Amino acid sequence: MGDLISTHLDEGKREVITARTGELMGEFGRLYEQQYAVALFNKMRYDIEGGGGPQNQLLHRKVPLKNKSIFSGDLFQYLEENKKWRNRFLFIPDSYNINYYENKQAHDRGLHPKGTINCAGYRVLTSMEEYLERLNTSLPGVKAKVGSSPFLKFATQFPLILWHPYARHYYFCMVTEKEQQKWNAVFQDCVRHTNNGLPEECKVQTPAFTDAVRLFRQAHGHYGTWDMMCGTPPQILANLVMETLLPEMRDLITPKLKGKMHERQRNWMLISDAVYGLVQSQTRAQYEAVVQSCEAGRPPLETTIRTDMDQIITSKEHVSSKIKALVLPKAEKLLKVSIQPYISSILDALMEPTSRGFFEVRDLFFRELVDMSKNLLNDGNKEKLGEHMEKISMLAFHPVKMQSCYEKMESLSLEGLQQRFDVSSPSVFVQRAQILMREQMDDAVYTFEQLLHQSLEDQEAEDLCKTSQRCQDRVIKKFDYDSSTVRKKFFREALLQIFIPYMLKQLSPSCSAELPRFQELIFEDFSRFILVENIFEEAVLHTVMKDIMMAVKEAAVQRRHNLYRDSIVLTNSDPNLHLLGENPPIDWAEEYGGGQEEEDGENAGDPEAQKRRRMKQVVSMIQVEDNVFVLPNESCLEVPAVDNIPEEEAEVRSDTSLSQQSEKQVPNGTKKDVNKNAIDEKPPTNGSAIKEEESTTEMSLQGTESKSAIDCAIQEIENAVQEEEHELRTQKTEESSSLKEETAAEEVRPTSNCEEGARLNPADTNKDSPSSTEEEPLDSPEREGEAVTPSDQQENHITASTHDSSQCDDSGFHSPTNEAAEEKHQAGKEECNDSETGEDTGKGESAHMDHQ
Numbered sequence: 001m002g003d004l005i006s007t008h009l010d011e012g013k014r015e016v017i018t019a020r021t022g023e024l025m026g027e028f029g030r031l032y033e034q035q036y037a038v039a040l041f042n043k044m045r046y047d048i049e050g051g052g053g054p055q056n057q058l059l060h061r062k063v064p065l066k067n068k069s070i071f072s073g074d075l076f077q078y079l080e081e082n083k084k085w086r087n088r089f090l091f092i093p094d095s096y097n098i099n100y101y102e103n104k105q106a107h108d109r110g111l112h113p114k115g116t117i118n119c120a121g122y123r124v125l126t127s128m129e130e131y132l133e134r135l136n137t138s139l140p141g142v143k144a145k146v147g148s149s150p151f152l153k154f155a156t157q158f159p160l161i162l163w164h165p166y167a168r169h170y171y172f173c174m175v176t177e178k179e180q181q182k183w184n185a186v187f188q189d190c191v192r193h194t195n196n197g198l199p200e201e202c203k204v205q206t207p208a209f210t211d212a213v214r215l216f217r218q219a220h221g222h223y224g225t226w227d228m229m230c231g232t233p234p235q236i237l238a239n240l241v242m243e244t245l246l247p248e249m250r251d252l253i254t255p256k257l258k259g260k261m262h263e264r265q266r267n268w269m270l271i272s273d274a275v276y277g278l279v280q281s282q283t284r285a286q287y288e289a290v291v292q293s294c295e296a297g298r299p300p301l302e303t304t305i306r307t308d309m310d311q312i313i314t315s316k317e318h319v320s321s322k323i324k325a326l327v328l329p330k331a332e333k334l335l336k337v338s339i340q341p342y343i344s345s346i347l348d349a350l351m352e353p354t355s356r357g358f359f360e361v362r363d364l365f366f367r368e369l370v371d372m373s374k375n376l377l378n379d380g381n382k383e384k385l386g387e388h389m390e391k392i393s394m395l396a397f398h399p400v401k402m403q404s405c406y407e408k409m410e411s412l413s414l415e416g417l418q419q420r421f422d423v424s425s426p427s428v429f430v431q432r433a434q435i436l437m438r439e440q441m442d443d444a445v446y447t448f449e450q451l452l453h454q455s456l457e458d459q460e461a462e463d464l465c466k467t468s469q470r471c472q473d474r475v476i477k478k479f480d481y482d483s484s485t486v487r488k489k490f491f492r493e494a495l496l497q498i499f500i501p502y503m504l505k506q507l508s509p510s511c512s513a514e515l516p517r518f519q520e521l522i523f524e525d526f527s528r529f530i531l532v533e534n535i536f537e538e539a540v541l542h543t544v545m546k547d548i549m550m551a552v553k554e555a556a557v558q559r560r561h562n563l564y565r566d567s568i569v570l571t572n573s574d575p576n577l578h579l580l581g582e583n584p585p586i587d588w589a590e591e592y593g594g595g596q597e598e599e600d601g602e603n604a605g606d607p608e609a610q611k612r613r614r615m616k617q618v619v620s621m622i623q624v625e626d627n628v629f630v631l632p633n634e635s636c637l638e639v640p641a642v643d644n645i646p647e648e649e650a651e652v653r654s655d656t657s658l659s660q661q662s663e664k665q666v667p668n669g670t671k672k673d674v675n676k677n678a679i680d681e682k683p684p685t686n687g688s689a690i691k692e693e694e695s696t697t698e699m700s701l702q703g704t705e706s707k708s709a710i711d712c713a714i715q716e717i718e719n720a721v722q723e724e725e726h727e728l729r730t731q732k733t734e735e736s737s738s739l740k741e742e743t744a745a746e747e748v749r750p751t752s753n754c755e756e757g758a759r760l761n762p763a764d765t766n767k768d769s770p771s772s773t774e775e776e777p778l779d780s781p782e783r784e785g786e787a788v789t790p791s792d793q794q795e796n797h798i799t800a801s802t803h804d805s806s807q808c809d810d811s812g813f814h815s816p817t818n819e820a821a822e823e824k825h826q827a828g829k830e831e832c833n834d835s836e837t838g839e840d841t842g843k844g845e846s847a848h849m850d851h852q
Contacts (some may be wrong), residue, residue: 025286031212036294039208040530051631057478058443065094069617071186078171085155096193119196119229124187125161151262158373166242168273183612190400197228210230223501234284316530324539343551355561357408358483369472389588394444394618406434421502448475495548
C-alpha cells in the first residue's frame with residue numbers, strides 16, 4: 001500500500017495538492033474574516049435588544065455523558081494491510097469516536113488503540129451490493145461487469161461497511177443478524193453525533209463559519225443543501241477543498257491506474273484517503289490561524305460596535321431599503337410562480353415523519369416510566385428506584401432504544417423536489433430531526449430526574465409510585481409544549497434551506513451586478529459590519545419568510561400533529577424550575593444504590609484504571625429485551641474467533657445430533673414418523689446451529705424453568721406419536737368388532753404382552769428405579785388405580801410387537817400359522833387373566849374373554 005501511494009503521489013503531486021489547498025483556504029479565509037465582523041455585530045445587537053419566542057419548559061443537561069461510554073464489544077474487521085479478517089475489540093467513548101484494539105485486555109491495560117475512526121461524513125451500509133453501487137460512482141467510466149466478484153469476501157453473511165466519499169473505508173462483520181442490528185444502531189449514532197460537530201454555544205464563530213462556507217460554495221456555483229457539512233470545521237473545510245480538488249486529481253491519476261476494475265477502484269480509494277489526510281492536516285492549521293487572527297482583533301471591533309451601535313443600525317436600514325426596492329419585485333414574482341405552490345406539499349412531507357418520530361420519543365419515555373412504576377409497586381424501596389433511574393438517565397443516548405424513534409424519520413421523501421430546489425438529499429433534514437429528538441428526550445429525562453429528586457428530599461415517607469406519577473405528568477405536559485416549539489422551528493428552518501438557495505440562484509444573475517453600487521452608501525467605519533451581499537440575502541429571506549410563517553401557523557391553528565399555537569403559553573409553568581438546572585448531576589447509584597463497589601487491590605493506585613472501571617456503559621445500562629435471552633455469539637462483549645464461525649458442516653452436525661437424541665427417546669417403530677415431524681418442525685433457515693446453541697445456553701442459565709429447543713421438539717414429536725397411536729387404537733377397535741369373537745380375543749390379549757411390557761419397561765416392577773425414562777410408560781405405576789381397557793391392551797400389544805419382529809408380521813399382529821406361538825399365546829392369556837381379575841372385574845369385554 002505504501003508503494004502505491006508513493007508511486008501515484010510523488011513529490012510533485014503533493015506540491016500541487018498543497019498549493020491548491022492553500023489557494024482555496026485563502027479564499028475561504030477572506031470570507032471568514034468578513035463574516036466574523038458581521039456575526040459579532042449581530043450577536044452584540046441581539047444581546048442588547050433581546051429576542052422573542054417562547055421559553056423552553058424542560059431543563060437542559062450541560063454535560064450529559066460525564067464518566068460514560070457508549071458501547072464496547074468484539075467483532076471482525078477486515079485489515080487492508082494483510083487482506084485478512086481479525087477479531088477486534090471496539091470501544092466507543094463519549095466522544096463517539098470508534099477506538100479498536102487488538103483485544104479487550106489491551107484496552108483494560110490502557111494501551112493505545114490500533115486505530116481511531118472519526119465517523120463524520122460516513123455512511124453505514126449493511127450489504128455488499130449497496131457498497132459496490134457507491135463504489136462504482138467513485139471512478140466515472142469504470143463500472144463493474146455483471147457477475148464480477150468483489151475484491152473482498154466477508155467472513156459472515158452479516159456485514160457492516162463504513163463508506164466515505166473521500167476517506168478510507170472500514171469493513172466489519174458479525175456472527176448473527178441481531179448483533180448486526182445492534183452494531184448498526186451504534187454506528188449510526190456515532191455518525192449522527194460526529195456530523196453535528198459545530199458548537200451551537202459559539203454565537204460568533206459558528207455563524208461566521210457557516211455563512212463563509214455557504215458563500216464559498218455559491219461563488220463556485222454550488223447552491224442548495226450540502227450533505228458533507230459534517231464534523232468539525234477542519235473536517236468540513238477538507239470536504240470543501242476535496243469537492244474542488246478531487247475531480248482534478250482524478251483526471252490526473254486515474255489514467256495511470258492498472259489492473260482489474262475492482263483493483264483500480266480499491267487503489268483509487270486508498271489514494272483518495274491519502275489526499276484527504278494531507279488536505280485535512282493543512283486545513284486544520286490554516287483554519288486555526290484564521291480564527292486566532294480574528295479573535296485577536298475582536299476587542300477593537302467590540303469597542304466600535306458599542307460606541308456606534310445606533311449609527312450602524314441606521315446605516316444598515318437605509319441600505320436595506322434601497323436593496324429591497326431592487327430585489328422585491330423580482331423576488332415576489334419568483335415567489336408567486338415557483339415557491340408558493342410547493343410550500344404546503346413540502347411542509348406536509350416534513351411534518352408527517354418528524355411528528356411520528358417525536359411521538360415515538362414521547363411514548364418511549366412514557367413506557368420506561370410506567371415500567372419503573374410497576375416494578376416499584378412490587379418492591380417500592382429507594383434502592384430499586386435508584387437502580388431504575390440510573391438506567392433511565394441515559395435513555396436518550398442508548399442507540400438501540402432510540403432506534404425506533406430515529407427510524408420514523410427515515411421515511412422522509414422529497415421526490416420530485418430535490419432537482420427543482422437543488423436539494424442534494426434529505427439526509428440533511430433527517431439527521432437534524434434525529435438530533436433534535438435525542439435532545440428532547442434527554443431534556444425530558446433530566447427534568448424528570450430533578451423533579452423526582454426534589455420530591456424525594458421534601459417528602460421522605462410518601463409513596464414512591466405516586467410521587468413518580470406526579471412528576472411524570474408534569475414532564476409529559478412540558479414535553480408536549482417544547483415538542484411543538486422545536487418542531488415548528490425545525491419546519492421553518494428546513495423550508496428556508498430548501499427555498500432560499502433556489503431563489504438566490506435565480507435572482508443572482510440579474511441582481512449581483514447592481515449590488516456594488518450600494519456599497520457607496522455605507523460609511524467606511526461601518527463597512528466591516530454592513531455587507532451588501534448579506535443584505536441582499538436578508539431581503540430574499542424576508543420575502544419568503546412571511547409565507548413560510550403563515551403555512552406553519554395555519555398547521556398549528558388546525559392542531560395538525562399536535563402543534564400548539566404561538567400564543568399558547570403554559571399557565572402552570574414552574575418559575576423556579578430552571579433553578580434546578582444549576583444543581584449538580586444526580587448519581588442515583590451512589591445516592592440510593594448503596595454506594596460504589598470496593599476498589600480492586602491490583603489497580604488501587606492507578607487513577608486511569610480506576611477511571612476506566614468507574615466509567616459506565618450506556619448500552620449495557622438498559623436491557624433492550626427483558627425476556628429474550630441473547631446468544632453468546634450475539635453478545636457484543638463475547639464474539640468468537642474466526643475459526644468458530646459456524647459453517648454448513650456445523651449446521652449438519654447440529655441437525656444430526658438433534659435427530660439422534662430424538663430417536664433415543666421415542667419407540668423404534670415410530671422413527672420414520674419422528675424424523676418426518678422433526679424435519680417439518682425445523683425452520684427453513686441456515687441458522688439451526690446458532691438456534692441450538694441459543695437454546696442450550698439458555699437452558700444452562702435458566703435451569704428447569706425453560707426448555708431447550710431439543711426438549712420442545714421431543715415434546716412435539718411425542719404429541720404426534722400419541723395422536724398416531726390413538727388413530728391406530730380407533731382403527732383396530734373397529735376391525736376387532738367386525739371379526740369373529742375367537743380371533744378378536746386372540747389378537748386383543750397377546751400372550752407376550754405382560755412379559756414384553758415388563759422387560760421393556762422396568763418401571764412396572766420397580767417404580768423407584770433411577771433408570772426410568774422421562775416418558776411415562778403405558779402401564780406405569782401411576783396408572784395402577786386405573787382400569788385397563790381393551791384399547792389400552794391393544795396399545796401395549798402394538799408397542800411390544802414393534803420390539804419383537806420375529807413373532808409379528810408386517811401388520812403388527814401375531815401370525816396365526818405358528819402353532820408354538822399359539823400355545824404360548826394361550827398360556828400367557830390365562831396368566832394375564834389371573835393377574836388382571838382384580839382390576840378388570842367391571843369390564844364387560846374382559847369377562848367375555850374369560851368366558852371364552
